[in-house]
Amino acid sequence: MTDKKPKVSYNSARFMLSAPDLARCPADTGYEIAFAGRSNAGKSSAINTITVNSKLARTSKTPGRTQLINFFTLNVKGCRLVDLPGYGYAKVSKEVKTEWQENMDEYLHARNSLKGLMLVMDIRKPLSDFDTMMLEWAEASQLPISILLTKGDKLRPGAAKNMLAKVKTELKTFEYLSSVILFSSLKKVGVENARNQLDQWLMPLE
Numbered sequence: 001m002t003d004k005k006p007k008v009s010y011n012s013a014r015f016m017l018s019a020p021d022l023a024r025c026p027a028d029t030g031y032e033i034a035f036a037g038r039s040n041a042g043k044s045s046a047i048n049t050i051t052v053n054s055k056l057a058r059t060s061k062t063p064g065r066t067q068l069i070n071f072f073t074l075n076v077k078g079c080r081l082v083d084l085p086g087y088g089y090a091k092v093s094k095e096v097k098t099e100w101q102e103n104m105d106e107y108l109h110a111r112n113s114l115k116g117l118m119l120v121m122d123i124r125k126p127l128s129d130f131d132t133m134m135l136e137w138a139e140a141s142q143l144p145i146s147i148l149l150t151k152g153d154k155l156r157p158g159a160a161k162n163m164l165a166k167v168k169t170e171l172k173t174f175e176y177l178s179s180v181i182l183f184s185s186l187k188k189v190g191v192e193n194a195r196n197q198l199d200q201w202l203m204p205l206e
Contacts, residue, residue, distance in 0.1 A: 030078025037120030
């Protein structure tokens with residue numbers, strides 16, 4: 001009789017460390033899922049909602065406050081969630097933006113324990129240039145990617161469902177797109193779907 005794998009409990013997430021670059025990230029072992037998205041897309045709020053911890057990922061009305069690669073441990077040994085720096089219109093110098101981008105690129109290209117990417121998009125303005133770049137990079141790297149269409153409560157239900165269908169249609173040729181999930185931190189919509197996707201990446205069948 002084989003021991004049953006423990007199930008990941010997302011409300012077990014705890015802050016581990018913040019790293020400014022790949023060299024100071026935790027040991028590259030186990031399974032990591034990274035969250036990426038444009039500034040103000042609702043990435044930190046999505047992480048906090050999924051983990052039932054409103055203070056886990058830093059949220060702010062000022063876009064781009066996540067400047068480091070933030071790691072969170074989970075109850076299953078070797079499993080982690082990662083909050084990547086927001087990309088977009090943060091009010092910082094061009095040099096700082098360039099450094100953030102270089103550190104994020106290095107993490108995405110060189111991190112062996114990265115098993116999936118949650119790409120967070122504001123449902124009212126999805127598929128930005130950054131989003132498309134991330135999708136194409138994941139495709140080229142054969143990395144599974146899932147899209148969280150956040151702030152679903154900002155649209156009427158019919159309009160939100162139409163946008164969900166539109167995004168799915170536009171991305172139907174992406175082989176490594178695992179799912180597109182309608183999500184709302186305020187209304188707790190899509191939380192279980194997001195957790196189920198994370199489960200598939202963190203606890204693969206052996």
